[in-house]
Amino acid sequence: MNTILDRRQFMRGAAVASGSLALAQWFPAWAQTASEGLRPTLPTLSGEDITLTIARQSMTIDGRPFRAIGINGTVPAPLLRLREGQRVRLNVVNQLEQDSSIHWHGLLVPAKDDGVPGVSFPGIKPGSNYLYDFPVMQSGTYWYHSHSGLQEQEGHYGPIIIDPAGTDPIAYNREHVIVLADHSPLSPEAIFRRLKVDPGHFNFQRQTLAGLFSGRDQALNERLDWGQMRMDPTDISDVTGSTYTYLVNGHGPFDNWTALFTPGERVRLRFINASAMTTFNCRIPGLKLSIVQADGQNVMPVEVDEFQIGVAETYDVIVTPAEDKAFTIVGEAIDRSGMARATLAPRVGMTAEVPPLRPRPVATMKDMGMDMSSMPGMESMDMTGGGARGVDPSAEQNASGRLSAAVIAAAPSAMDHGAMSGMDHSSMAGMDHSGMAGGMAGMDHGAGGHEMGAMNMRDFSAAPQVDRNPGVQTISPMPVDRTGEPGQGLEDVGHKVLVYRDLMALERNPDVRAPSRSIDIHLTGNMERFMWSFDGKKMSDVHEPIPFTEGERVRVNLINDTMMGHPIHIHGHFFELVTGHGDHSPRKHTVIVQPGGKVSWDFTANAVGDWAFHCHLLYHMHAGMMRIVSVRPRGGVQ
Amino acid sequence: MIRHLPMIVSMTAFMATTPAIAQDHSMHGMQTPGAQSSQPEKPKQDAPQADQPVPARDDMPGMDHFSHDTAASPAPQSADTRTMEDMSDMEGMDHSGHNMSGASGMQMVGTALPVGNTPPPPAPTDHYADRDFPAAEMAQARSAMMKEPTFSQLLLNIFEYQANKGHDGYRWEGEGWYGGDINRLWIKSEGEGEFGRGIDTAEVQALYSHAIDPYFNLQGGVRQDFGRGPDRTYATIGFEGLAPGYFEVEGALFLSTKGDLLGRVEGYYDQRITQRLVFQPSVELNFSAQNVPENDIGSGLVNFELGGRLRYEISRQFAPYVGISYLQKTGGTARLARLAGEDVHATSFVTGVRFWF
Numbered sequence A: 001m002n003t004i005l006d007r008r009q010f011m012r013g014a015a016v017a018s019g020s021l022a023l024a025q026w027f028p029a030w031a032q033t034a035s036e037g038l039r040p041t042l043p044t045l046s047g048e049d050i051t052l053t054i055a056r057q058s059m060t061i062d063g064r065p066f067r068a069i070g071i072n073g074t075v076p077a078p079l080l081r082l083r084e085g086q087r088v089r090l091n092v093v094n095q096l097e098q099d100s101s102i103h104w105h106g107l108l109v110p111a112k113d114d115g116v117p118g119v120s121f122p123g124i125k126p127g128s129n130y131l132y133d134f135p136v137m138q139s140g141t142y143w144y145h146s147h148s149g150l151q152e153q154e155g156h157y158g159p160i161i162i163d164p165a166g167t168d169p170i171a172y173n174r175e176h177v178i179v180l181a182d183h184s185p186l187s188p189e190a191i192f193r194r195l196k197v198d199p200g201h202f203n204f205q206r207q208t209l210a211g212l213f214s215g216r217d218q219a220l221n222e223r224l225d226w227g228q229m230r231m232d233p234t235d236i237s238d239v240t241g242s243t244y245t246y247l248v249n250g251h252g253p254f255d256n257w258t259a260l261f262t263p264g265e266r267v268r269l270r271f272i273n274a275s276a277m278t279t280f281n282c283r284i285p286g287l288k289l290s291i292v293q294a295d296g297q298n299v300m301p302v303e304v305d306e307f308q309i310g311v312a313e314t315y316d317v318i319v320t321p322a323e324d325k326a327f328t329i330v331g332e333a334i335d336r337s338g339m340a341r342a343t344l345a346p347r348v349g350m351t352a353e354v355p356p357l358r359p360r361p362v363a364t365m366k367d368m369g370m371d372m373s374s375m376p377g378m379e380s381m382d383m384t385g386g387g388a389r390g391v392d393p394s395a396e397q398n399a400s401g402r403l404s405a406a407v408i409a410a411a412p413s414a415m416d417h418g419a420m421s422g423m424d425h426s427s428m429a430g431m432d433h434s435g436m437a438g439g440m441a442g443m444d445h446g447a448g449g450h451e452m453g454a455m456n457m458r459d460f461s462a463a464p465q466v467d468r469n470p471g472v473q474t475i476s477p478m479p480v481d482r483t484g485e486p487g488q489g490l491e492d493v494g495h496k497v498l499v500y501r502d503l504m505a506l507e508r509n510p511d512v513r514a515p516s517r518s519i520d521i522h523l524t525g526n527m528e529r530f531m532w533s534f535d536g537k538k539m540s541d542v543h544e545p546i547p548f549t550e551g552e553r554v555r556v557n558l559i560n561d562t563m564m565g566h567p568i569h570i571h572g573h574f575f576e577l578v579t580g581h582g583d584h585s586p587r588k589h590t591v592i593v594q595p596g597g598k599v600s601w602d603f604t605a606n607a608v609g610d611w612a613f614h615c616h617l618l619y620h621m622h623a624g625m626m627r628i629v630s631v632r633p634r635g636g637v638q
Numbered sequence B: 001m002i003r004h005l006p007m008i009v010s011m012t013a014f015m016a017t018t019p020a021i022a023q024d025h026s027m028h029g030m031q032t033p034g035a036q037s038s039q040p041e042k043p044k045q046d047a048p049q050a051d052q053p054v055p056a057r058d059d060m061p062g063m064d065h066f067s068h069d070t071a072a073s074p075a076p077q078s079a080d081t082r083t084m085e086d087m088s089d090m091e092g093m094d095h096s097g098h099n100m101s102g103a104s105g106m107q108m109v110g111t112a113l114p115v116g117n118t119p120p121p122p123a124p125t126d127h128y129a130d131r132d133f134p135a136a137e138m139a140q141a142r143s144a145m146m147k148e149p150t151f152s153q154l155l156l157n158i159f160e161y162q163a164n165k166g167h168d169g170y171r172w173e174g175e176g177w178y179g180g181d182i183n184r185l186w187i188k189s190e191g192e193g194e195f196g197r198g199i200d201t202a203e204v205q206a207l208y209s210h211a212i213d214p215y216f217n218l219q220g221g222v223r224q225d226f227g228r229g230p231d232r233t234y235a236t237i238g239f240e241g242l243a244p245g246y247f248e249v250e251g252a253l254f255l256s257t258k259g260d261l262l263g264r265v266e267g268y269y270d271q272r273i274t275q276r277l278v279f280q281p282s283v284e285l286n287f288s289a290q291n292v293p294e295n296d297i298g299s300g301l302v303n304f305e306l307g308g309r310l311r312y313e314i315s316r317q318f319a320p321y322v323g324i325s326y327l328q329k330t331g332g333t334a335r336l337a338r339l340a341g342e343d344v345h346a347t348s349f350v351t352g353v354r355f356w357f
Helices: A003-016 A020-028 A186-198 A209-213 A221-227 A385-389 A398-403 A618-623 B002-016 B020-029 B043-050 B073-090 B135-146 B331-337
Strands: A048-061 A062-071 A080-083 A087-094 A101-104 A129-134 A138-143 A157-165 A172-182 A244-246 A257-260 A268-273 A282-284 A289-294 A297-304 A306-309 A316-321 A325-335 A338-347 A516-526 A531-534 A547-550 A553-560 A566-570 A575-577 A590-593 A597-604 A610-615 A626-632 B151-163 B171-178 B183-194 B197-213 B216-227 B233-243 B247-256 B260-271 B278-290 B300-312 B318-329 B345-356
Touching: A048 A138, A138 A268, A157 A172, A157 A268, A172 A257, A172 A338, A172 B260, A186 A618, A186 B151, A244 A325, A244 A398, A289 A306, A306 A316, A338 A398, A516 B135, A531 A618, A590 A597, A626 B247, B002 B318, B151 B318, B171 B197, B183 B216, B197 B233, B233 B260, B278 B318, B300 B331, B300 B345, B318 B331
Parallel strands: A048 A087, A080 A157, A172 A268, A244 A338, A257 A338, A516 A553, A547 A626
Antiparallel strands: A048 A062, A087 A129, A101 A138, A138 A157, A172 A244, A268 A316, A282 A306, A282 A325, A289 A297, A289 A316, A325 A338, A516 A531, A553 A597, A566 A590, A566 A610, A575 A597, A610 A626, B151 B171, B151 B345, B171 B183, B183 B197, B197 B216, B216 B233, B233 B247, B247 B260, B260 B278, B278 B300, B300 B318, B318 B345
């Protein structure tokens, strides 16, 4: 089969797929319902002068119209295909009725071109334009999005591919961009307001009496304990499939965006999580995924069956489908309230079985920073919560759940906890988690000198720098490094899931000096008031930046005092994760700090300017989980 | 096609020297050099080659071209870092230090190196973007970004028809607020009446609300009564919030312009039966420090009320319900009611809707 034939079949298939041609105008070529895929030689928007026009538009998802903000008439925005070493002038025209902006996520650009209103520039007024002009100093998969208000939620995002100046160490025959996103019929302002006035508003997978009576989720005593703590263990995602449709390249799960391949080819899939609030668990049943790049930085290939991608992260994956058959690309929302779905197929019109949504996870004590499994004598304790007991029978998932041929009603079978010896929570009757102070006093396994009795849900002595205010619901008494864990809900999926510790940089790190100092930053929040902050202080409270001196190397310890994972992003810099890989530490621009966990990274503050530093969950950032970091030349004068 | 060769080979060679943990994954992503192609126009050539098995590492041609600067000593380095991992596990409790000084003697590189304790620089007082843009425009954008948003909500937890023996009535209980996370203006209102008789009792409170902990607000302001009897005005102070166990509770003291002191404690619990079917038991107790004959109130516990309402959340914002409500007057208040020939207790079947916007 050759490409000419491919194209004819593509056209025929597209004509058959009713309506898809009519919709085609809304999507760039690489994102149309069926895509032959990109070739390295076939750019979408490239060159040194590019004009991008931001405007309101509508888009059709699964046959329904939605309001959106697009660029040059498309959602996602056009693919920018640049080459390392070139210069690019991007003329961004704002045709919205409000200020807008574009931030080039992961690109190392001068501070004035970073695109954060109020930090790097004043923003782009309605009806005006801004000329970004910078040299392209890197290669890899990146993306761009609005940094104004909540526009990103409405479709203001697009992919960037930068081809390396030299040879690409990653070999592939064909490539596809997979832009994952979440889209709602509600305006983002309405979503934010509902979160503020009614926390848990979008969670339709709570624990209920029906679940208790049918032996699902947590046992009664555990529920009472968590109720005493006023923590909801089913609060996995703030905004869920109850309002979101999850998208691949702007297409809903029933649109079934299809990426084509020829059997035997090495297909490079460039996954970009451009969603506002959704952490995705990605897999392609039947194919091994070879992770070759993370956040635009090449890594030693790691073969996995599934990976979790936080908001704003990117992963490049090589798959080599040998058979002449279709495969389903699954991007399952972390709370399993829905999925993004696409198909990888030799020909248009072929589909593969869609796996059912798996049961949503239940948060554990470890997610609250109480890792008792690391205590001597408590290794056998089951910290996995109620997962083994299945999920609430009345839990609701969005329409994508119906795509599965064999929808199994909340099958708990996939998780075999039976092997885990004896001590599950239900049998730990004597362990009263509720005690706000010293409730666990009776459990002092003193051998390691650990003071279990000191465990307290809000003990500020564990985080003296955190401001003590109503915005801080909990302090993790024992946060642990969870970079060796696959992420919430993926502990027991029965196959290899990527963990951060698997990632090793392909090249030696550019700066391998020891950090000259370290800082701790606590990720704090109050789920009951939907308040989010760093060190207990919201963006609106703090007007002083976190200071760095140009050229200094600093270790940043992120400590998650909340029960929710946060993808933390720093502008203008890459950092090296401290995950035990020395001078081959993986370099990233965004990292998920798991609930109750901590992540350390080293970075070189080498970009003079003021930079945004924030949680990339859009509404967390908007609620105040953001800071400005400043980098100034030594001596403070310039 | 050919230009990719050296990099591929060097990568493969590099992996050959990495420890087992990395090798497990390394080969799968790589193709034999002969199968490399970024030219999909020639799938006929590529396809069969792609099926070639990956040769064993020591068969790999071109190993000698390996000149990657990452090669320094990957194996020992990785061994070190493994040890470091173990160490950090041992140090599990110490999240502040990350002090690896105990590892001296081992060969350490990059992120395995110990962290220094240089003091941080002072925070700059300037805004960097002011160099490139007009300071006034930047100040405007900054204040827009730094501004704390405000919100508002109007919730009617009870808005119902009460079927009672002989005289059917109605009842409402709701609240509205406006403000930020910590400070809010809060309006509360509740009341009831009988059809054909007008409003029986009603009150409106205007309160300033201040968050005092993650779950509770302290509230103070004024309360104005309406309905039958004299319309009293009170100064009020109280609290409301979420108690352990997910109980919504509130309590308040009311001091009237006549010097009378009243008190109230109430609470409810939302028991989810399914995701949308919710049973809400509730209790309310009213107290008085003295007799207030004009309002038919005796001192002590004035009355208590028990309710149970079963609602179905068509949406989170709109939930019709049915339920039962039991009111019992007590003590001096009950005596006054008997004297007036009124009921001391009443059971009502209720139907209404809980909604907010």
